[in-house]
Amino acid sequence: MLTTIKSELKPFEDLAHNFAVRELAANRKANDSYPFGPFFDPVVARAYEAGLLGITVPEECSGAGQGIGALCVILDRISAVDASLSGIIFTNALAQEIMLAAGGKDTLKGIMEKATDTRSTLIAYPAFSNPGETQTGLDAVRAGGTFRLSGTIEYVVLGGMAGHALVPARIKGQDGRQDGYTFFLVDQGGKGITKTEPIFSLGLHACPAVDLTLAGVEGIPVGKEGDGARCFDHASDRMHAAVAAIQCGIMKGAFQEALSYSQERFQGGREIINWSALRMLLGDMAVQAGIADIVVSGAAMAVDQQDPQWGLSARAAALHLSELACKLTTDGIQILGGNGYMKDYGQEKRFRDAKQVQALLGLFPLRKLGLVSAMAKGQ
Amino acid sequence: MISPEGSKSLPDRGSRFDESLFSLQAMPKIPRGMLKETQKAVALARKFNDEVVRPQALEIDRQTHADPEYLPWDLVKKANEWGFYTMFIPKLFGGQGFNMPASAYVVEELSSACVGIANVVFVHYLGVAGILASWNVSLANKIFREVVRGQKSGKPSIISLAITEPGAGTDVEENELIDRARLNCHAEKVKGGYIVNGSKIFISMGHVSEWCCLIAYRDLKKASENTVTFAVRTGTKGFTFGKHEDKMGQRACPASELIFEDCFIPDEYVLRDSSIREGFGTRPIADLIEQYIHFVVSVTRPAVGAFGTGVARGAYETALKFAGETEVGGKLLINHEWAQAMLAEMYKNVVIGRLSYTEANYANGLPGGIYNILQRKPVYYYQKYAPKFIFDYLISPLLDLEITQRIFRRLFVDSQSLEVQQRCSGWASLAKIVGTDMGVKNSQMAVELMGQAGLRHERGAEKFLRDSKLLQIYEGTNQLNRINLFNNLIGSSIPQARAFEE
Ligand SMILES: Cc1cc2nc3c(=O)[nH]c(=O)nc-3n(C[C@H](O)[C@H](O)[C@H](O)COP(=O)(O)OP(=O)(O)OC[C@H]3O[C@@H](n4cnc5c(N)ncnc54)[C@H](O)[C@@H]3O)c2cc1C
Numbered sequence: 001m002l003t004t005i006k007s008e009l010k011p012f013e014d015l016a017h018n019f020a021v022r023e024l025a026a027n028r029k030a031n032d033s034y035p036f037g038p039f040f041d042p043v044v045a046r047a048y049e050a051g052l053l054g055i056t057v058p059e060e061c062s063g064a065g066q067g068i069g070a071l072c073v074i075l076d077r078i079s080a081v082d083a084s085l086s087g088i089i090f091t092n093a094l095a096q097e098i099m100l101a102a103g104g105k106d107t108l109k110g111i112m113e114k115a116t117d118t119r120s121t122l123i124a125y126p127a128f129s130n131p132g133e134t135q136t137g138l139d140a141v142r143a144g145g146t147f148r149l150s151g152t153i154e155y156v157v158l159g160g161m162a163g164h165a166l167v168p169a170r171i172k173g174q175d176g177r178q179d180g181y182t183f184f185l186v187d188q189g190g191k192g193i194t195k196t197e198p199i200f201s202l203g204l205h206a207c208p209a210v211d212l213t214l215a216g217v218e219g220i221p222v223g224k225e226g227d228g229a230r231c232f233d234h235a236s237d238r239m240h241a242a243v244a245a246i247q248c249g250i251m252k253g254a255f256q257e258a259l260s261y262s263q264e265r266f267q268g269g270r271e272i273i274n275w276s277a278l279r280m281l282l283g284d285m286a287v288q289a290g291i292a293d294i295v296v297s298g299a300a301m302a303v304d305q306q307d308p309q310w311g312l313s314a315r316a317a318a319l320h321l322s323e324l325a326c327k328l329t330t331d332g333i334q335i336l337g338g339n340g341y342m343k344d345y346g347q348e349k350r351f352r353d354a355k356q357v358q359a360l361l362g363l364f365p366l367r368k369l370g371l372v373s374a375m376a377k378g379q
Numbered sequence: 380m381i382s383p384e385g386s387k388s389l390p391d392r393g394s395r396f397d398e399s400l401f402s403l404q405a406m407p408k409i410p411r412g413m414l415k416e417t418q419k420a421v422a423l424a425r426k427f428n429d430e431v432v433r434p435q436a437l438e439i440d441r442q443t444h445a446d447p448e449y450l451p452w453d454l455v456k457k458a459n460e461w462g463f464y465t466m467f468i469p470k471l472f473g474g475q476g477f478n479m480p481a482s483a484y485v486v487e488e489l490s491s492a493c494v495g496i497a498n499v500v501f502v503h504y505l506g507v508a509g510i511l512a513s514w515n516v517s518l519a520n521k522i523f524r525e526v527v528r529g530q531k532s533g534k535p536s537i538i539s540l541a542i543t544e545p546g547a548g549t550d551v552e553e554n555e556l557i558d559r560a561r562l563n564c565h566a567e568k569v570k571g572g573y574i575v576n577g578s579k580i581f582i583s584m585g586h587v588s589e590w591c592c593l594i595a596y597r598d599l600k601k602a603s604e605n606t607v608t609f610a611v612r613t614g615t616k617g618f619t620f621g622k623h624e625d626k627m628g629q630r631a632c633p634a635s636e637l638i639f640e641d642c643f644i645p646d647e648y649v650l651r652d653s654s655i656r657e658g659f660g661t662r663p664i665a666d667l668i669e670q671y672i673h674f675v676v677s678v679t680r681p682a683v684g685a686f687g688t689g690v691a692r693g694a695y696e697t698a699l700k701f702a703g704e705t706e707v708g709g710k711l712l713i714n715h716e717w718a719q720a721m722l723a724e725m726y727k728n729v730v731i732g733r734l735s736y737t738e739a740n741y742a743n744g745l746p747g748g749i750y751n752i753l754q755r756k757p758v759y760y761y762q763k764y765a766p767k768f769i770f771d772y773l774i775s776p777l778l779d780l781e782i783t784q785r786i787f788r789r790l791f792v793d794s795q796s797l798e799v800q801q802r803c804s805g806w807a808s809l810a811k812i813v814g815t816d817m818g819v820k821n822s823q824m825a826v827e828l829m830g831q832a833g834l835r836h837e838r839g840a841e842k843f844l845r846d847s848k849l850l851q852i853y854e855g856t857n858q859l860n861r862i863n864l865f866n867n868l869i870g871s872s873i874p875q876a877r878a879f880e881e
Contacts, residue, residue, distance in 0.1 A: 036445045128831035133707055155831045200441065201834045202826070202841035267549045268879055269559030276881055277858055326823060333848060337548050337856060338581045338634075341627050341849050348627035348848075355826055355844065356834055363707065363830040365717055 002073055002297040012055075012070045016077035019050055024082040029343050031084065031206045035198040039161075040206055041118075044088060048118040052078075052089055057096050061109040067304035068238055068314075072245035072296055079249025080256070083353040086246045087207030088122075090360070091157040093242065095123035095166040097235035102183060102223025111164060122162035124188065128155050128209075130236070130362030131168035131181055132229045138169035140184060140219060147171070149184055149219040152211060159210040160195035164188055167212070168228050169219065180226025184219030192217040203349070203356030236361050237311030241299040243318035246357050247325035248292040254332030254350045255289040258282060261336050261345075272335075281331050288324045295321055315371050322358035329354045392872040399802070401741035409744070410759040417481040420466065424488035431457050436493035436631070440842055443630035448623055451499050451631050455587055458500045459535035465527050467504060469753060470762050470770050471778075472523035478759070479678070479750050480740040483685040487733065490689020491696065494818075494846045495631035497686060502583040502632065505679050506538025509592035512674035512749070513608050513650035514787045520778045522590055522610055529589070539588040540675075541579040541637050548581075551594070552676075552855040553863070554669040555879050557602045564639065566595035566607045572645040573607060578621065578638045581853070585635025586620050589613055593637075597654065604664045608650040608671075617642030628845030660793040670792065673804040674749055676854065680807035681739035683854045684814025687847065688732030691814070691821035694843040695725040698825040701832060701840075712828070721828055725821045732814040739803075739810035747799030752790060798871075805867030808860035815850035815857060822847045 003010045023043050024031070031040045047053060055071045057063020064070070071093060079086045099108045115121035138151040149169050156165055165188050168181045186193070195210040223231050262273035262282060272278050299317035302310040329351040333340035340347040358364055431454075443449040458464060467482045468474020482504060489497035503526075510519045522538065529536030542551045546561030564577030575595050585591065590610055597605035611618055621636030653668050662670070699722055702712040712718045744750040752758055777783050822844035826833035833840040851857045862878050870876035 033444075126831075128834065134830075135706075155835075199834075200444070200836035202836075202844065203834075266546070266561055268556045277862065281858070330819065330848065330851075334851060334856065334858070338543070338852055341852055343625040343627065351848065352627070352841075352845065355823065355841075358827070359830055359834055364827045365721070366707065369717065 001293040002069055002300055005297060005301070006069060009070055009073050012066070013073045013077055015050060016052070016074040019047065019052070020078050020081035023047075024078070024085060028082050028346060028349065031082065032343070032349055034206045034208065035200060039208065043085065045118045047085060047089070048121060053092055053118075053121060054096070054112060055089075056093055056100075057108065057112065058100075058105065061105060062112040063096075067300075068241050069300040069304050071242050072300040075242055075245040076249040076252070076296060079246045079353075080253035082206070083246055083250055083350070083357065084204045084206035086249065087127075087204040087357075088158065090239070090242055090246065091125050091127045091207070092122050092162075094127055094235060094239050094361075095125040097238055098125070098166060098183060098231050099123075099185075099222050101231040101234040102227065104185075104222040107185060107220065107222060115163065119161055120163035122158050122164075123185075124156050124158035124160070124162040124165035126153055126155050126159075126167065127157045127361070128359050130366070131232060133362055133366055136168040136170060136181055138167055138184075138214060140169040140171045140182065140221075142171070143218075147184060147219045147221060148216040149186065149214045150216055152213045154211045155199060155209050156212050157207060157209040159208075159212050160188065160198075161208060162188060165212065166222065167214075167219070168232075171225055181228040182225050183222040183228050183231060185222050186214070186217055186219050190217055201356065203352035203354070233311075237314055238303055240311075240314040240318035240361065241296070241303045243357060243360050244292075244299050244314070244321045245296045247318070247321040247354060248289075248296045250350050250354050250357070251285075251289045251292050251321070251325050251328045254329045254347060255282075255285045257346050258285060258332050258335040261339075265337075278335065281335060285328050285331055285335075288328045292321050292324060312371060312374060315367065315374075318361075319364070319368055319371065322354070322364065325354035326351075326358060389873060393869060394872075399742075399806075401738050401745060401806075405741040405744050408756070409754060410756045412759065412763060413478045413481070413754070416478055416763075417484055420477050420481045421484050421488050423461070424485040427458075427461055427463070428489060428492040431461070432489065432492040432496050436496060437837060437839060437842065439631050440493075440495065441836065447625050449630075450586055450623075450633055451496075452587060454496060454499045454631060455535045455537065456533070459530055459537075460533065462530060463500045464503050464535065464537055465530050468507065468523045468526060470765075470767070471774060472520050473527040473771060473775070474523060476762050478754065480737075480744060480754075483682055483736050483740055486682050486685040487689040487692065487736075490686045491693040493631065493842075494686050494690050494693075494850070495629035497689065498583060498629055498632035501682065501686075502539060503537040503588075504682070505540045505583070505675075506588070506590065506592045508675045508678045509540040509594075509608070510538065510610065510650060512671055512678075514784070514791055515650045516784060516787050517779045518610060518648065518650055520775060524775075525589075536589040537584065537587070538590040538592060539582055539584045539635075540592045540594075541582045541585070542594045543579060543581050545578060545580050549856060549859050552672070552859055553879070554603050554665060554672060558600065560602065562596055562599045562602055564593075564595040565599055566597050566609070566644075568597065569643075572643055573609070573649070575609070575611075575617070575639040575642045575644055578636060580622075580636050581624065581634045582637050583632055583634055583853075585637055586623060586633050591618075591637065592650065593639075595639075597652075603668060604653060606653045606668045606671075608652075609644050610648045610650055611642070611644055612648075615642060615644070627848060628842065629849050659788055667792070670795065670800055673800050674791075677739075677743055677800075677803035677807045678749060680811035680854050680860065681736040681743070681814075683850055684732060684736035684739065684810035684812075687811075687814030687816070687818030687850045688729060688736060690818035690843055690847045690850065691725070691732050692729045694818075694821040694825040694840060694847075695722070695729055697838070697840050697843065698722065698725060698821075698828045701825075701829050701838075705832070718828060721824055725824055728817040728821050732817040735813040736810040739806040742803050742806045745799070747795045748803050749791070801867035801871050805864050805871075808855075808864040808867070811854060812857050812860050812864070815847070818847040818850050819844075 470476035550560035
């Protein structure tokens with residue numbers, strides 16, 4: 001849809017589609033067995049080589065210099081096959097967006113330029129929380145010209161495996177700024193960082209996360225002190241469009257698998273698609289997947305064109321599509337009957353992934369409430 | 380065509396709502412002892428949850444991911460030790476004879492901790508129902524007493540039920556569909572028994588059961604009149620296990636492929652061959668097979684509703700605990716009004732699930748329903764208080780007599796009217812749909828309310844979600860159950876209404 005309106009995005013769509021088909025489809029089940037099976041390092045490395053890990057980063061920082069629209073078409077295509085890689089692309093892009101919003105272009109440039117391999121270019125980030133809602137567990141203490149961070153921070157996606165981590169921390173001794181937090185960049189190879197075993201989670205198994213405990217670890221502040229919430233909100237608004245795109249891809253994947261299965265599976269002497277109750281379920285899915293495409297296009301364009309209230313559009317898109325995706329993927333399993341519940345098919349993974357993706361960027365209900373607060377404030 | 384006049388009267392044709400107040404009808408006749416007994420059963424389940432299920436449910440789930448071939452032998456042993464496999468087998472057959480509707484509450488209780496483990500315990504009763512509803516009380520007595528001996532000896536002897544085939548899932552749940560199905564499990568009559576060839580899939584607890592209640596067909600093209608139900612012992616020559624499914628959830632409970640290759644099953648292990656009519660009154664064969672299926676699902680579908688209700692409760696309790704101990708925006712989550720509304724909704728879902736399966740079981744307890752006779756006061760109290768040796772030494776041998784078989788068939792098969800069969804089956808579907816939908820709904824809500832904590836395996840919420848989804852699929856998909864509800868509670872009073880004929 002988006003590529004019809006903006007034909008310049010077509011190469012990104014083709015790139016992502018071909019990548020997904022070539023690199024992801026065949027090993028989806030095996031890749032999803034992480035952390036009980038190996039991590040799909042080679043695939044992530046090829047995603048890096050293909051340029052999928054710096055889409056919205058400005059060209060001067062060695063990125064592709066594209067807008068959210070390009071990121072969305074990529075995430076959409078990748079997620080239709082395996083949303084775990086989308087989780088990695090998303091987390092990395094979110095960290096990059098926060099850094100850019102905080103004016104940390106140079107730091108980002110440094111990371112991108114100095115990176116020697118895929119892992120060292122990645123930036124870990126606790127992508128499932130809004131630090132403003134649940135207090136960060138990290139304290140920062142000024143030590144000479146830098147800061148020392150201590151405490152525990154949960155669910156850091158790519159934690160432990162990425163070269164750096166971007167984490168929110170509260171600066172101790174800051175008068176009158178109790179509510180503020182600041183982002184810090186931490187070298188994950190540095191001393192004083194302990195990480196847990198990979199968190200075993202509902203979905204996106206191959207998009208790993210850990211809890212990190214920091215003991216006096218050096219952190220480079222990104223952005224002004226106490227300005228974390230503003231940076232997060234800005235990046236979060238943009239990245240809500242990306243959440244919508246992931247959900248859209250998951251929905252399309254689930255619909256396609258259901259549609260083909262229902263034309264092959266016989267029950268009651270006919271292909272099950274020819275039972276009208278089942279066709280109605282498919283009809284619901286078709287409507288939802290169709291709507292999803294339109295919603296993502298609208299949101300991505302609103303963000304890229306900086307429409308008035310673009311942030312609200314992006315947030316609404318993500319909230320809506322997350323709900324739709326959770327519903328659609330439930331029906332996606334249902335259409336395959338018992339097979340839909342098995343790991344040999346793609347539907348059960350999409351069901352888990354959609355619910356996991358719904359939790360990106362903070363508590364789902366609070367994000368809805370936040371949307372209304374923003375509207376009431378006339379933002 | 381239904382004329383405009385006729386269609387106006389459609390809503391009045393079915394029974395009026397006050398005719399289906401099953402609890403009100405059943406209550407005055409229910410023996411008082413059932414309440415205490417039910418509470419005792421639930422208390423045992425709660426203790427089992429505390430001592431066995433909760434301490435290891437998450438760990439076992441994790442283990443199954445590390446080793447997808449994991450089989451729950453230890454859990455089966457534990458459940459056996461605790462007496463769960465004989466709890467609801469009538470004393471007549473050597474069991475503990477707890478009243479059967481109590482099983483639904485035990486199911487709910489166990490499922491609130493782990494529905495995978497609840498299945499490890501209760502799939503056995505799917506097998507028990509399959510055997511019982513054949514009304515071959517002689518063979519039932521033999522197998523059930525072996526289950527009881529298995530409890531005493533510490534060598535579990537549990538039962539699975541196998542009807543689903545690779546090409547036929549929904550089709551085998553409905554006799555109306557079965558002649559159009561792509562069946563493969565063929566039973567050929569030979570001297571002294573049958574030779575079975577074919578396979579079954581998704582059979583819960585297959586690998587770890589001693590017995591399988593197997594449904595096969597003498598004629599794969601006309602199965603609606605040619606069904607044979609067997610009891611097959613694991614290890615029988617020609618009966619092997621194939622794939623152990625890699626499922627999204629309920630991973631403590633394996634789903635197995637069963638393969639039959641020239642498997643000879645002697646006549647003595649035939650629970651029922653539909654072509655043998657003796658003692659089965661005058662109903663057409665296809666109707667008798669249909670009645671058999673409805674007997675089984677009238678019991679098992681409310682139980683699946685109870686599984687769903689249990690999951691709904693477990694998810695609710697997990698979310699409540701989280702809300703009570705987690706601060707969001709500087710305030711306990713439980714003190715946010717939106718969270719209170721969500722928790723209230725989840726609480727309501729649990730209660731609705733419970734009311735539905737309870738009501739379905741009351742329907743089963745009314746005259747003609749499968750629970751009715753054992754719930755009649757004289758029978759109930761006799762069963763409860765008569766010394767065990769009377770059952771074991773005086774009554775048990777009588778179960779082998781042809782006359783006894785006939786009495787049972789008369790009592791249960793002939794005396795059940797079509798209306799009662801439809802009422803029980805329709806309500807069983809209703810309870811199944813409601814309970815399982817509530818299970819999925821509450822699990823989704825718990826994950827939403829808990830945010831990133833809800834995604835973590837060790838917090839339990841995500842497991843409820845993975846586990847719950849299966850409940851909408853087995854025992855007939857919820858869509859099939861909707862059509863079954865239509866067929867039995869709505870369409871049955873409308874002569875022009877036809878299911879599966881669009
Ligand atoms: C983990 C697990 C455990 C199980 N345990 C057991 C067990 O112990 N014993 C046993 O015998 N079976 C068991 N089953 C099988 C279960 O009962 C079947 O999976 C279920 O009946 C659905 O059949 P199916 O999977 O073949 O789906 P299908 O019948 O192929 O259905 C596919 C889709 O088509 C729809 N559909 C089919 N026919 C129609 C129609 N006429 N009208 C409208 N829609 C239709 C279904 O609703 C579904 O959405 C188990 C299944 C699973 C997944």
